[in-house]
Amino acid sequence: MRLLMVEDEPALAAALADALRGRGIHSDVAGSIADARQMIEAAQYAAILLDLGLPDGDGLSLIRWLRAQHHTVPVLAITARSALDARVAGLNAGADDYLVKPFDIEELVARLHAVLRRQGQLAAAELRIGNLRFDTVSGDLVVGEVPVLLTARERQFASLLLRRAGQVVSKQLAEDQLYGLTEPVGSNALEVQAHRLRRKLEAAGATVRIETIRGVGYMIRIAADSAAG
Amino acid sequence: MKQVMKLWPRSLIARILLLELGAIVVVAVVLPMLLTWFLRTEARRVQHRNLTHQARAIAANLRIAGNRPVLHLPHDLARIYASPYDGRAFVIVDGGAQVVAASPDLEQVPWHHAPRGDRSASFRAGAFVGISLPVRAAGQPLWVIVTQDQAVPGAILDDVMHAFVRRFDPVLIAVLLLLPVINSLLIARLVFAVRAASHRAETIGAQTLEVRLEERGLPLEVVPLARATNDLLARLQASFRNQAEFVANVAHELRTPLAAHRLELDAVADPALRGRLRDSADRLAHVVAQLQDLATLEAVTRDRFVAFDAGELARSIVAEQAPSIFAGGQTIALDAPDAPVMIRGDRVLAGLALANLISNAGRHTPAGTHVRVELDADGTIAVRDDGPGIAASDPEQALQRYWRADHRRSDGAGLGLSIVRRIMEVHRGTLAVASRPGEGACFTLCFPLAGSGSTSRS
Structure with missing residues (x-):
């Protein structure tokens, strides 16, 4: 995979390029909007990593130019503005997603994959977290080498949580996905599902945990004791 | 001196009232005295003119008969001096103080005091005032002396004058007292406007620097103060904004090197050192983010x-x-x-x-x-x-x-x-x-x- 990095700060560009190369992602660096335009016209990139503060203008103008050219290449914006400022300014309007400096390289890669997936460019059939693998097509769940048998609802629930691993899945969303809008849902039906799934994962020796955030939703994450070290 | 200063009030209204009341007291005392004096002087001048006029009228009726001056007063003129009422009397004397002609009851009039100079002169003797007018008749100098008892007709004049002043004085003081009342009302309005502006100023804080004092409705004299205050607020607000902008810019500038730092520390081989470096980088990022949030908050409106x-x-x-x-x-x-x-x-x-x-x-x-x-x-x-x-x-x-x-x-x-x-x-x-x-x-x-x-x- 090759992406275009539009970044005018050489130190950051070099560090980022190195970090990405270590994860199998190659990148070309453009130092200005003008350079970026030429490179986009000359080559095909899987995604664009765009710093919004550039010497020859606002990075958002590049996004507008891309969209005017009917370029569908996904854009992940990087901003030095604060998260609050960015939200107040409605910064995310133009880009597919945005990150605030400084960021974790894993976070960047995850967002990049998410953006590519949304574009259908990355058909990731298998989701991995900890020692757990989940096939999104077949719905097969494997912990280590041990397959875990799931009911249809548990499979749906696991799929929902694993697609958003490390993030909270709201109760509302889970109920809508698992039970649909017509089916009556008991107040603790979801908690029962979570409890069963949690027991099965524990029994299989999974290094991930399903956390309940009462009043909010559920989250699957790598358990603290196995993440250490 | 200090005690005097203590008595001197700080309130503008009190100062104006104090000064005006003082001025009214002075006017109430001095003005009647002045009026009385003016009236008296004027009355005296009128009297002098009257007497001169009469003396000339008498002198005009002097005739020469057989080398001697003779007075033939017309009837209407003679009637004035017929009775001794109000001390009206005349006498014509020669250089040897011999009476040439005179009105009746001359003995009651102290005409001997009259000067006999070569110019018309007025004189005063007891309650009488008079005038001595030199004339020449048949080659010899004569003096026409006309007197009047000031006590009798003058008393009337004085009474009128005093009554007038007595009645005029309260009216005058009442009119004068209106001034402090009007002034107080005007100043109260001014103070009210200034107080309203002060209340508004009290609401101004670091978060409400957009508030301005209302210049309309303020007296022209106070407007410069309000305008200066508003200008000061505008400068303060600008400086607050500049400060917030500066903080935001500094934080903004810190983010890019911090991002590079954060990425490069992943290459550190020692996991413990890497963890410590990452923690400190994260703390720095947190501070930078919060500084920017604080700066952003300065620009928030309701x-x-x-x-x-x-x-x-x-x-x-x-x-x-x-x-x-x-x-x-x-x-x-x-x-x-x-x-x-x-x-x-x-x-x-x-x-x-x-x-x-x-x-x-x-x-x-x-x-x-x-x-x-x-x-x-x-x-x-x-x-x-x-x-x-x-x-x-x-x-x-x-x-x-x-x-x-x-x-x-x-x-x-x-x-x-x-x-x-x-x-x-x-x-x-x-x-x-x-x-x-x-x-x-x-x-x-x-x-x-x-x-x-x-x-x-x-």
């Missing part, structure tokens, strides 16, 4: 406020913060009523306040702590933890302790509380804290409910 569901907000913020809370080994839960709790404010800012409190709870408590977010139907959101808490007798002191503890930590959590406070100020809400050792801490945000009538005031 006209963007809307009504929204605090329950929905709490759910999304707890969901957003949950990963880092769990990563720290703590747990979190939300208790909120099923029905929406509509509050009024800025959704992003209210979310930031709640996120800061949750993130603070995560930073200040050990692993295993449970953080509970409680939303009440009255618009309060409490962030409660069962951590070690902090000893403080009153909530404000507790807040101060957290503050100082935060600053010792120097990871920007203290800025976090500043941000929460500032956000609650903008919302006209409150931030409260309760904490006891061993019983954890509880931070409470209280937002105004939508439709509670506390809509934005201009």
Whole structure:
């Protein structure tokens, strides 16, 4: 995979390029909007990593130019503005997603994959977290080498949580996905599902945990004791 | 001198009243005296003219008969001197003080005192005034002397004059007293306008620098002061903005090298060192983010406020913060009523306040702590933890302790509380804290409910 990095700060560009190369992602660096335009016209990139503060203008103008050219290449914006400022300014309007400096390289890669997936460019059939693998097509769940048998609802629930691993899945969303809008849902039906799934994962020796955030939703994450070290 | 200064009032109205009343007293005393004197002088002049006129009329009737001067007074003129009433009398004497002609009852008139010079002269003798007019008849000098008893007709004049002044004086004083009343009213209006401007000025604080003093309605003399104050406010506001902008720019400039630093430290081989470096980079990033948030808050205005569901907000913020809370080994839960709790404010800012409190709870408590977010139907959101808490007798002191503890930590959590406070100020809400050792801490945000009538005031 090759992406275009539009970044005018050489130190950051070099560090980022190195970090990405270590994860199998190659990148070309453009130092200005003008350079970026030429490179986009000359080559095909899987995604664009765009710093919004550039010497020859606002990075958002590049996004507008891309969209005017009917370029569908996904854009992940990087901003030095604060998260609050960015939200107040409605910064995310133009880009597919945005990150605030400084960021974790894993976070960047995850967002990049998410953006590519949304574009259908990355058909990731298998989701991995900890020692757990989940096939999104077949719905097969494997912990280590041990397959875990799931009911249809548990499979749906696991799929929902694993697609958003490390993030909270709201109760509302889970109920809508698992039970649909017509089916009556008991107040603790979801908690029962979570409890069963949690027991099965524990029994299989999974290094991930399903956390309940009462009043909010559920989250699957790598358990603290196995993440250490 | 000092005591005199003490008596001198500082109030403008009191000063004006004092000076004006003093002036009125002086006028009330001096003016009648002056009037009396003017009237007397004028009366005397008129009298003198009258007497001269009469003397000339008599002199005009002098004839020469057989080398001797003879007086033939016409009837109407003679009648004036027929009776001794009011002391009217005349006499014509020669150089040897021999009477040539005279009115009856001459013996009652002290005409001997009359000077006999070569110019017309007036004289005074007892109650009588008179005039001595030199004339020449048949080659010899004669003097026509006319007198009048001032006591009799003069008394009438004096009485009239005194009565006039007595009646005129109260009218005059009444008119003069109107002046301080009118002045007081004018000044009271001025003071009222200035006081209104002062009240407005009192509402101006660091967060309300956009308020300006109303120049309209102020007297022209006070307008420069109001204008200068407004100019000062504008400069202050600009300098506040500049400061906020400067902070935002500095933070902005720090982010890019920090990002490079954060990426490159991943290459450090020693995991312990890498962890420490990453922690310090994360702390730096946190401080930078909060500095920028504070600067952004300076530009926030209340006209963007809307009504929204605090329950929905709490759910999304707890969901957003949950990963880092769990990563720290703590747990979190939300208790909120099923029905929406509509509050009024800025959704992003209210979310930031709640996120800061949750993130603070995560930073200040050990692993295993449970953080509970409680939303009440009255618009309060409490962030409660069962951590070690902090000893403080009153909530404000507790807040101060957290503050100082935060600053010792120097990871920007203290800025976090500043941000929460500032956000609650903008919302006209409150931030409260309760904490006891061993019983954890509880931070409470209280937002105004939508439709509670506390809509934005201009």
